[in-house]
Amino acid sequence: MVTVASQPGTVHTAIAEHASIDPHGLGVDAPPYLRADATTLDVNLGVRVEAEFDRLRGWPRRPFGPLGPAQLIPGLGQYWAPHLLSARVRGRFGERSLDGASVYAEKNWGAAFADHWWWGQGEHVAFAGGRIHGVAPTAVVAWTDDGLVALSPPFARTVTRAGGGEWRIRARSPRWRIEVSGESGDALELPVPVARGRLELRSRHHLRGRIAVRVHRGRRLWLASEGPAALEDGATPPA
Numbered sequence: 001m002v003t004v005a006s007q008p009g010t011v012h013t014a015i016a017e018h019a020s021i022d023p024h025g026l027g028v029d030a031p032p033y034l035r036a037d038a039t040t041l042d043v044n045l046g047v048r049v050e051a052e053f054d055r056l057r058g059w060p061r062r063p064f065g066p067l068g069p070a071q072l073i074p075g076l077g078q079y080w081a082p083h084l085l086s087a088r089v090r091g092r093f094g095e096r097s098l099d100g101a102s103v104y105a106e107k108n109w110g111a112a113f114a115d116h117w118w119w120g121q122g123e124h125v126a127f128a129g130g131r132i133h134g135v136a137p138t139a140v141v142a143w144t145d146d147g148l149v150a151l152s153p154p155f156a157r158t159v160t161r162a163g164g165g166e167w168r169i170r171a172r173s174p175r176w177r178i179e180v181s182g183e184s185g186d187a188l189e190l191p192v193p194v195a196r197g198r199l200e201l202r203s204r205h206h207l208r209g210r211i212a213v214r215v216h217r218g219r220r221l222w223l224a225s226e227g228p229a230a231l232e233d234g235a236t237p238p239a
Contacts, residue, residue: 001193002033004045012045013191013199026083038084041091051091053103057143059083066126066139066150078110078117080128085143113192113202115236118162120182122211122229127169127180129160136160140171140178142215144223149176149215162233165206177216182231184209192234206231 004012016030027037035042039056043049065071065081084105091098104121106128114130118138121127129138138160139152151158151171161168167182184206191199211229215222 001191001199002030002043002045003190004043004047004049010047011188011190012047014045015199047094049091049093049098051089051098051103053084053087053089056087057085059085060148066141066152068150068152068155070152070154076110077112077114077132078108078128078130080106080108080139082106082126082141085126085141085148086123113194113234113236116162117232117234118160118167119232119234120167120180120209120211120229121231122182122213122225123227124223124225125178125180125211125213129158129169138169138171140169140180142178142213142223149178149217149222151176151178167211167231167233175217176222179214180211181213182209182211182229184229184231187233200237202236203232203234206233 002014002016014033016033019028019030021028025038029035033043033045039053041049041051059065059082067080071079087103089098089101089103104126114132117130119128124144125142127138127140129136137153138158141148141150151173156171156173158169158171165184167180169180171178187204187206189201190203190205192202194200207230209229209231210227212226214224
């Protein structure tokens with residue numbers, strides 16, 4: 001499924017009959033709607049997005065992604081991994097210039113959506129989580145020019161509250177403590193793919209939210225940041 005959304009505006013969605021991915025790197029080709037790789041994006045759903053990325057800051061070389069060793073466990077409902085923490089854009093969205101905008105990109109895959117899930121991304125932070133098997137694990141990543149910290153269960157304790165236009169996350173390990181606070185008003189209802197190619201409006205996506213993050217290393221404040229954010233709150237419709 002390919003989706004382009006703007007706020008305020010219209011959600012454009014299409015399902016490509018044929019798609020392929022690059023087995024050796026980051027790349028996808030879903031004609032005639034989508035072509036993308038590590039440094040370019042071309043989406044055409046009536047409205048067109050054409051973008052090139054430079055000044056890329058990717059995920060650092062380390063044994064695991066943000067989920068830690070859990071990323072190697074087979075059969076989890078969802079997996080999440082940012083691969084582009086930041087970059088600058090040259091391009092257009094329809095008639096609108098995107099030059100100078102910032103971009104972030106991640107991979108999200110799995111067999112099914114959780115009954116309730118949450119997600120967010122700002123200039124120095126990204127997080128994702130959901131309720132599954134009676135628990136609500138959340139992974140959170142924060143970064144500065146000096147480095148990156150990623151916390152997730154079981155090596156960090158996370159407490160999350162999401163709903164009603166608010167997102168609150170506290171994550172703690174023996175060395176690090178991350179506190180995230182997000183809020184937003186109006187949301188776009190976005191479709192998510194379910195069985196046999198069907199789409200259901202399950203995602204409330206907030207493209208003009210705000211997020212604040214504070215990161216402590218021991219008693220020392222390592223990061224304090226506040227600014228615009230994209231935020232998501234999703235749920236399975238009641239039976």
